[in-house]
Amino acid sequence: MGTARSIALLLWAQLLSLVGSQPPLLTMDPPWTPQFVGQNVKLTCGEPSVSSSSTWYTNGQWWKKTPSNHLHVELSGKGKYSFQCQTQGSELSPAVHLTASYDWLALQVPTRAVLEGDSLSLRCSAWKDKKLSQVKFFHDGKLLQDSRGDELLLSPAEQQHSGSYHCSAYVHFFSTGLKASAQIDLVVQELFSVPELSLQGPQEPPEGSALTLLCSTRGNALRPHVSLQHLFYQDGRLVGGPQSAPQHRVPALLPSHSGSYSCQVQTETGSVRKRSAPITVTVRRIPVAGVSLHSDPPDAQVLLGDRVLLSCAVAEGSGPLSFSWHRQNRTGALGSGPLYELQAAQLGDDDRYHCTASNGISTASSPQLRLAVTLPVSNASIAVLGTEVGAELERTAGEELNLSCRVGEGTGPVGFVWLRDGQELSRGPTWHLGVLGPQHAGTYQCVAANSLGTRRVFEARSPEVLLVVTRQGWGRRRAQVLAAGLPASLLVLLAVAAALARHFWRRRRGGESHKRGAAGSDARGTTWGQRGDNGAPPGTLTASSPLPAAASKRQHRDPAAPPGPSSPPILSTEPSEPDYINVPPRTPSAEDVLYCTVTITEHRGGASPRGPSAPQEAAVTYADLRGMQHPSDSYENLPHQ
Structure with a gap:
C-alpha cells in the first residue's frame, strides 16, 4: 500500500511539473512544408480561440511582438525558416520549420511534429498547383505501391514510417514533363517510450508473499495530456487491466503465479501499443516446518467412551498442504486432513499419535502426543496370598502377614492407601505388617485411586476387614477348654x-x-x-x-x-x-x-x-x-x- 502511494505521488508530481512548464503550441496554416516562394502562411501561438499578446522569433532570434497570437507571413525568398513564439509567462514554443521552394514539384509533409498514432498524410504538389499525373511516392528509394493520387496516407503513424521520402509525377504546364521532388526527411517521434516492467521484490519470491509489478514509460512533452492504458500479461494471458494505474499487485503468491510477465502500454483508442520485455517470476515454496498437534480436551486424557478431536497445525510452509495421521503401535496412516476425531475413545485407542504435513517438496512431522484413555477403578478388595478375605481375619501373634489390595477394573497408574481404624498408615498395593502382635489388631481397609489427568480423581474402597490377633495356641486351647x-x-x-x-x-x-x-x-x-x-x-x-x-x-x-x-x-x-x-x-x-x-x-x-x-x-x-x-x-x- 505504501509503495503504491509513493508511485502515485511521484507520477502526480511529474504531471504537475509538466503542466507548469508547458510551452505554447505553434501551428501553421496550411500545415505543410515546403511551401513555394510567394505563398502566405498563418502562424498561431497557443490556442486559436484565446487571443493574447505574443512574441515571435525566427531562426532563434527575436523578431517581433504582436498584440494577438496570430501572425501572417509571406514567403518572399527561397530558403529555410524556423519560427517560435512565446506568450506571457510561458516558455518558447517548439520550433516550426518551413522551407520555401522554387522547384516544379515538391513533396509536402506536416510542419508540426509527427508522433506515433497521428494521422500522417504526404502530398505531392506542383508549383502554383499545376495538374499532375502518374504520381508515385518513394520511401528510402523504394516505390510505395499503396499510394492514391497525389496524396499518401500513413495512419496511424509509426516509428517505422520515419525515413527519406520523395515523389515523382508528370507536371502539366506549358509542356508536360516527368518531374521528381527533392527528398525530405520525416521523423515520427515516440508518443511514449517502450515500457519497462519491474518487480518490487525478488524474482523468486516465497509462496504466500505479495507481488507488485510496475510498468514504467516516458511520455512526450509535446503531448503531455495523452491518456494511456496499462495491461499486464502472464505467459501471454491477460491478468490485469486495461487500467490507468501503472502497477499490478498479487496479494498472495501461489505456485501457479510462476511464469513470464510483461506489460503493455497503449492509447485509449489502441492506435499505439508497446509491450515491455518479459520478466520471469518463480514462486518459491516455503518448506514445511513447525508442525504441532493439539487435542480437545487439551491434555488428551479422556474417560472411556468420550469424544477426542486431534488437530494438526503448521507454523511455516506454503501450500497446498496435505496431512496424514499415525500412531506409534500401528502401521499405515489412520486418516488424512488436518483433523482426526474419535467419537468414543476405547481402551485400545490409548497410544502415542502424531501428524505429518507435506507441500510436495518437503515433509515434517509433529511431536508425539499421548492419548490416555482412563477407566475408573472399581471393586477394590483385600487379599491374603491371592485369596480375598472376608469381613474378619483371625491370625495368631508371631505370624507374618502381608495384605494386598486388588481392583476389579481400572487403568493405571493406580495408587493405594491403607487405613487402620480410619487412619492412614501405609501406601502401596501391598502392606507388609511383619510379625503380628496385639498392636496390629484393628479394622483394615484399602483405598485404590486413579485419575483423569489433574481434573478428576476416582476412588474405590474395599470392604472393611477386622483383624483379630490371638496369643499363640490360644485359639486351639480355647476349643479344647470348651470341649472339656x-x-x-x-x-x-x-x-x-x-x-x-x-x-x-x-x-x-x-x-x-x-x-x-x-x-x-x-x-x-x-x-x-x-x-x-x-x-x-x-x-x-x-x-x-x-x-x-x-x-x-x-x-x-x-x-x-x-x-x-x-x-x-x-x-x-x-x-x-x-x-x-x-x-x-x-x-x-x-x-x-x-x-x-x-x-x-x-x-x-x-x-x-x-x-x-x-x-x-x-x-x-x-x-x-x-x-x-x-x-x-x-x-x-x-x-x-
Whole structure:
C-alpha cells in the first residue's frame, strides 16, 4: 500500500511539473512544408480561440511582438525558416520549420511534429498547383505501391514510417514533363517510450508473499495530456487491466503465479501499443516446518467412551498442504486432513499419535502426543496370598502377614492407601505388617485411586476387614477348654476376679514408691500382673499375652509384643487353699491394663487321681478399669469357688 502511494505521488508530481512548464503550441496554416516562394502562411501561438499578446522569433532570434497570437507571413525568398513564439509567462514554443521552394514539384509533409498514432498524410504538389499525373511516392528509394493520387496516407503513424521520402509525377504546364521532388526527411517521434516492467521484490519470491509489478514509460512533452492504458500479461494471458494505474499487485503468491510477465502500454483508442520485455517470476515454496498437534480436551486424557478431536497445525510452509495421521503401535496412516476425531475413545485407542504435513517438496512431522484413555477403578478388595478375605481375619501373634489390595477394573497408574481404624498408615498395593502382635489388631481397609489427568480423581474402597490377633495356641486351647465342658460361670468369675484385683491393686499402690515386684500365682495356676505403657510387665510375671484392643487408640497403647512365656505352674494332687499375692504397688496410670493368666490342670476321675496331667498353656484375661484411679484403691485375688 505504501509503495503504491509513493508511485502515485511521484507520477502526480511529474504531471504537475509538466503542466507548469508547458510551452505554447505553434501551428501553421496550411500545415505543410515546403511551401513555394510567394505563398502566405498563418502562424498561431497557443490556442486559436484565446487571443493574447505574443512574441515571435525566427531562426532563434527575436523578431517581433504582436498584440494577438496570430501572425501572417509571406514567403518572399527561397530558403529555410524556423519560427517560435512565446506568450506571457510561458516558455518558447517548439520550433516550426518551413522551407520555401522554387522547384516544379515538391513533396509536402506536416510542419508540426509527427508522433506515433497521428494521422500522417504526404502530398505531392506542383508549383502554383499545376495538374499532375502518374504520381508515385518513394520511401528510402523504394516505390510505395499503396499510394492514391497525389496524396499518401500513413495512419496511424509509426516509428517505422520515419525515413527519406520523395515523389515523382508528370507536371502539366506549358509542356508536360516527368518531374521528381527533392527528398525530405520525416521523423515520427515516440508518443511514449517502450515500457519497462519491474518487480518490487525478488524474482523468486516465497509462496504466500505479495507481488507488485510496475510498468514504467516516458511520455512526450509535446503531448503531455495523452491518456494511456496499462495491461499486464502472464505467459501471454491477460491478468490485469486495461487500467490507468501503472502497477499490478498479487496479494498472495501461489505456485501457479510462476511464469513470464510483461506489460503493455497503449492509447485509449489502441492506435499505439508497446509491450515491455518479459520478466520471469518463480514462486518459491516455503518448506514445511513447525508442525504441532493439539487435542480437545487439551491434555488428551479422556474417560472411556468420550469424544477426542486431534488437530494438526503448521507454523511455516506454503501450500497446498496435505496431512496424514499415525500412531506409534500401528502401521499405515489412520486418516488424512488436518483433523482426526474419535467419537468414543476405547481402551485400545490409548497410544502415542502424531501428524505429518507435506507441500510436495518437503515433509515434517509433529511431536508425539499421548492419548490416555482412563477407566475408573472399581471393586477394590483385600487379599491374603491371592485369596480375598472376608469381613474378619483371625491370625495368631508371631505370624507374618502381608495384605494386598486388588481392583476389579481400572487403568493405571493406580495408587493405594491403607487405613487402620480410619487412619492412614501405609501406601502401596501391598502392606507388609511383619510379625503380628496385639498392636496390629484393628479394622483394615484399602483405598485404590486413579485419575483423569489433574481434573478428576476416582476412588474405590474395599470392604472393611477386622483383624483379630490371638496369643499363640490360644485359639486351639480355647476349643479344647470348651470341649472339656468348662462352665461358663467360671469364665464370668474370672472376669469379675480380674476387675476386683485391679481395684485392689490400685488402692494398694497409691501411697507406695515406684518399684517393680513379682506377680503371685495361686494354686490353680492363675497369675496376675500389671502392664505399663512401656510394654513390659512389672515384676515377675508368668506367661501372659494381652488380647488386642478394638479401638485405634488402644492399639497404640498395647505392647509391641506379647509377654514372654511363664514358668510352669506347681501341680499338687491334694487340695489346698489358694495363696494370694498382691500386685506390687506403683503409681497408677490412666493407661494401665490389668490382666491375669489362667492355667488349667486336668485330673483324671475319682477322689484319688493317678496324677496330674501336664499343665496346659496359660490363657490371659484382661480387665480394663477406666476411671478408677484413686490412690486408695486396692485389688486382690479371689479364691476359686
